Amino acid sequence: MGPGKLVCLMILAFGLLGFLFIISVVLALIPLYIAKHSGTPLTGSASNSLTDCQTLTAKFNTTCSSGPVTNIKATTGTNVTCLGLTGTSNSTVKIRVQSNGLPLFCPNIPMLDTFSEQNIDFEVNFNPAVSVNSPIFKPPTQSALDSILCNISSEMAPPSSSGYFLYSTPASGGTLAGISVDGVSIFNVNSANNQDPFYPSTAGPESVDQCLAHCNPTGAVYHYHIASGCALNPPSGNITSCSANTSCSSSIAAYSISTFTNYKQLTVIGIAKDGHIIYGPYNSDGTKVTKGFDICNGMFYDKIGNYGYFATQTFPYITGCFGPGNYPTITPSCTTNPASAYTRSYYARLFTTG
Ligand SMILES: *[C@@H]1O[C@H](CO)[C@@H](O)[C@H](O)[C@H]1NC(C)=O
Ligand SMILES: *[C@@H]1O[C@H](CO)[C@@H](O)[C@H](O)[C@H]1NC(C)=O
Ligand SMILES: *[C@@H]1O[C@H](CO)[C@@H](O)[C@H](O)[C@H]1NC(C)=O
Numbered sequence: 001m002g003p004g005k006l007v008c009l010m011i012l013a014f015g016l017l018g019f020l021f022i023i024s025v026v027l028a029l030i031p032l033y034i035a036k037h038s039g040t041p042l043t044g045s046a047s048n049s050l051t052d053c054q055t056l057t058a059k060f061n062t063t064c065s066s067g068p069v070t071n072i073k074a075t076t077g078t079n080v081t082c083l084g085l086t087g088t089s090n091s092t093v094k095i096r097v098q099s100n101g102l103p104l105f106c107p108n109i110p111m112l113d114t115f116s117e118q119n120i121d122f123e124v125n126f127n128p129a130v131s132v133n134s135p136i137f138k139p140p141t142q143s144a145l146d147s148i149l150c151n152i153s154s155e156m157a158p159p160s161s162s163g164y165f166l167y168s169t170p171a172s173g174g175t176l177a178g179i180s181v182d183g184v185s186i187f188n189v190n191s192a193n194n195q196d197p198f199y200p201s202t203a204g205p206e207s208v209d210q211c212l213a214h215c216n217p218t219g220a221v222y223h224y225h226i227a228s229g230c231a232l233n234p235p236s237g238n239i240t241s242c243s244a245n246t247s248c249s250s251s252i253a254a255y256s257i258s259t260f261t262n263y264k265q266l267t268v269i270g271i272a273k274d275g276h277i278i279y280g281p282y283n284s285d286g287t288k289v290t291k292g293f294d295i296c297n298g299m300f301y302d303k304i305g306n307y308g309y310f311a312t313q314t315f316p317y318i319t320g321c322f323g324p325g326n327y328p329t330i331t332p333s334c335t336t337n338p339a340s341a342y343t344r345s346y347y348a349r350l351f352t353t354g
């Protein structure tokens, strides 16, 4: 074979290799293209029909059985109901949440604290559709991030698109972030000094009972800042304080997650004041949620585009703001236990444009 022929063969071989490479790249890109441009919605929607709402309310420990109540305190317990608007022009399903705020177990309240029944009563659009491409919070700087996440007042009012309506002003004022399935208040994550209550960067941690809740000094409202399995599986009899329980006192954040050992699936633990569902620490595939969420602790968790909050082992534990939020590389300065990074979930990436 002459040198001319060899060169020819080599050109042919490289050409073929290049061709095969281009083909394989194209083949690999096709499913991604299809995912982005056909079956999967780009903007994302939300499961917010009356039936979807009723599926959610069934998870709540609704104890009332008849008649709308003007003051839930006059009855006992919790009433979480869906209101389907029947008009053809507006099918927004609303959820009305009424709770006396009392737990299904005996809390461990320090002797000098007071503890009182509440009249929590609000209505909000059920699970409104939101988009990863239009975050409600996108702080660009450390101070902007801190003014949202290190701010007990930042969940005072949900975004107007939530159609939030308050029937009765709660004693907790603006610090109520949502209601747990057991009817107990979920407060904004911050302590009164705008710090992580459990892993503050300044001052000392707050104390809670073994169900991870305590009362606030002003309104005597029993509340969670971090998720507790007691909401799903209330203990009977007297419980202790967290400090008296070695696993709780050694790491309250790890203990919080450990109370969900029997719930390693997508598990509703409450509803946020913005109408989004709050889930426990596990995803639908049984994995613990350690990434995929934004600064608010919210995640796009399915191919429909549903957005919900997840219980995490890192600050803000349940919800830090009414999202969606952004995914900055900075973390809040009021905690020594921040998320290691904010990352888009698989679905959030699918819906991201631009
Ligand atoms: C409500 O709480 C009680 C007492 O723990 C429990 O038996 C019941 O199953 C709960 N209901 C719902 C819907 O979770
Ligand atoms: C619960 O609230 C809904 C909506 O206001 C109402 O229709 C229902 O009758 C209430 N049930 C109880 C027991 O209060
Ligand atoms: C439908 O109802 C929602 C919730 O009340 C409201 O925000 C929205 O403006 C209404 N839309 C129309 C077209 O009436």
Ligand SMILES: *[C@@H]1O[C@H](CO)[C@@H](O)[C@H](O)[C@H]1NC(C)=O
Pocket: 146, 147, 148, 151, 152, 153, 154, 155, 156
């Ligand atoms: C805390 O959040 C509220 C509500 O968004 C806001 O009005 C206030 O300015 C914030 N405070 C700080 C110190 O950023």
Ligand SMILES: *[C@@H]1O[C@H](CO)[C@@H](O)[C@H](O)[C@H]1NC(C)=O
Pocket: 237, 238
């Ligand atoms: C529970 O605590 C109360 C108040 O301290 C006490 O009177 C009661 O005996 C305790 N019950 C049990 C079963 O320990």
Ligand SMILES: *[C@@H]1O[C@H](CO)[C@@H](O)[C@H](O)[C@H]1NC(C)=O
Pocket: 210, 240, 244, 245, 246, 247, 248
């Ligand atoms: C600590 O709490 C866990 C979960 O509630 C419980 O199983 C355990 O017995 C408690 N330990 C002590 C020493 O109270």
